[in-house]
Amino acid sequence: MIHNKTMIDQRPAPSNTLGPVAWLRANLFSGPLNTLFTLVGLYVLYLLLVPTIQWAFINADWIGTTRADCSREGACWVFVNARFTQFIYGLYPRSEIWRANIVFGGFFTLIAWLAIPRLPFKRWVAVFALVGFPIAAYVLLHGGYFDLPRVPTHRWGGLMLTLLLASIGMIGALPIGIVLALGRRSNMPIVKSFCVIFIEFWRGVPLITVLFMASVMLPLFLPSGISVDRLVRALIGLTLFQSAYMAEVIRGGLQAIPKGQEEAAAALGMSYWKRMGLIVLPQALKMMIPGIVNTFISLFKDTTLVMIIGLFDLLGIVQAALSDSNWLGFSLEGYVFAAFVFWIFCFSMSRYSQYLERKLNTGHKR
């Protein structure tokens, strides 16, 4: 009898189960059907990617100032380059752009501050971001105070306007949505029916109708001496519309919280607002992060609809630039640029929400 008491040394897995080749074999070429699909897929990808890359990079023109600098064989990024300032700031006067830059800088600093966990004073920064900053931004952008020349809102535009519409819409829609969601679950008949009617009305009409009403019908109802700024009209319409959607998303979260949670809080003697603010809402909001971010992203993209009421958001200013007779026929470049900018913002929002979900995960995930 042979007793081998020494253990065999650990050895790496066989080479045909490791490395990229093995991965390829296991995932892409595991059988004749899979191999066929892989090859067809690669061929389709080749057909799509090669001309796209050639158009966007290899044959593209990057340097120049006029349409004569474009060979027309590939994309003419000269157009985007020449109009870049306008795409970002709209028709904001060139000499006053520093004001918009300060607002941009403040905006991104605040967002970064709130998003990066290591930085201190989160609570105070949040209060400033929600109260102080909007006022400061308005004073800076609109002017008329502290000797700043007035820049009327019809000159605002581009990415600046898109971000402004989206962030004010988000900041407004979330609290209104929470209140509406709580109201809809309330036992008080007047509060409840008001919330139900409000939500169902705003969810029942398309956003484009709301904007048209705000821009075409509303001025006719107001006496002609009084006119509400069209940006304000659009903002109110957008916020109310989105808050109805937000309310339903949050109500979904509220319903997912077991009733025992609220009852336990009540048994501890907590008032309604404490029960909601400390026990129910933190859990519900956390659970609804995907839904809330979903609504935010759709709001961000919906802001392009303000184009139909003559406000030049990012897409609107791209289209207006396309109608400059010096730059006719570069619509593809303009639209690709707009799509790219929108994608960057929406994708970052989506990534941040996934990070937030992981961070706030307390083991409730099913």
Next chain:
Amino acid sequence: MLNKKHWLLLASAGALTLTGAANAATLEDTVERGAVQCGVSDGLPGFSAPDGDGNWQGLDVDVCRAVAAAVLGDADAVNYISLNAVERFTALQSGEIDVLSRNTTWTTTRDTTLGLNFAGVTFYDGIGFMVSRDLGISGADELDGAAICIQSGTTTELNVADYFRANDMEFDPIVFDTSEQTVGGFQSGRCDVLTSDTSQLAALRIQLDDPNGAVILPDIISKEPLGPVVRQGDDTWFNIVKWSLFAMLNAEEYGVTSENVDEMTSSENPDIARLLGQDGNYGEGMGLEADWAYNIISQVGNYAESFDRNVGMDSPLEIERGVNALWNQGGFHYAPPIR
């Protein structure tokens, strides 16, 4: 006791009074504000579009600038409000803007039922045809049996059908949704002819790979006079807009340009002297200074300058003067005399 009906009546009477009060004082409001509220399109090549520096440019924009020059002495004192086709009249009716200069066709319905007045014609537009140069076609009467690219949803379709029926010709319509698709269809040879308003044809032609391979036929088969619009009920303001346009046309007729306007102030020609305010004040009746037309011409230019700069031969659009020439040069533009 007042019942609900009375309250409604009172409220509407109040609203009417407010409207009336605001309407009659457009000139005073404008002077007080220091800027003309002008409605333009949200981007139409050659007529109104922001340039690289964010300044509005175009033939329609120059009307706004002319009014601002006449009223305030500063052509840049304009607030441009961009409007789409649906809301343009509402914006004017509600007082958000005081002049609508947005390639708007002058029709009976618009002039008589909307409470608006058309203050003249800046551009005689109409449906025209663009054909490939290789076909060697020189007139619309040679288009029998042609395949025609049309953009859907516009009145173009109806007007073309009417024209072909009236002339006992046949055509094969190929309808597209957007202007890019229409150009693409023409370019790929799906149709021999592309039709649209002549002001648009030029913009479509630039988008072709080889703009010189296509010609725009001289024929125009429908009437689309485009012009500035104001509210009814303020005749002073109506006169100001109307005569701002006439001043530009008269300046062209007398050969006064933005270049030579300062020399022309000493001209012996009585027409020019009256135009430039050297012989009596013809702005008085409109509540303006004697140099109202001088300001327009020195800051905006005469009609020919504006036309050439924005849509004519000095612009990428290269639209011929054609029917938009002065009356004494074979066109339709005829401004009443200043005297």
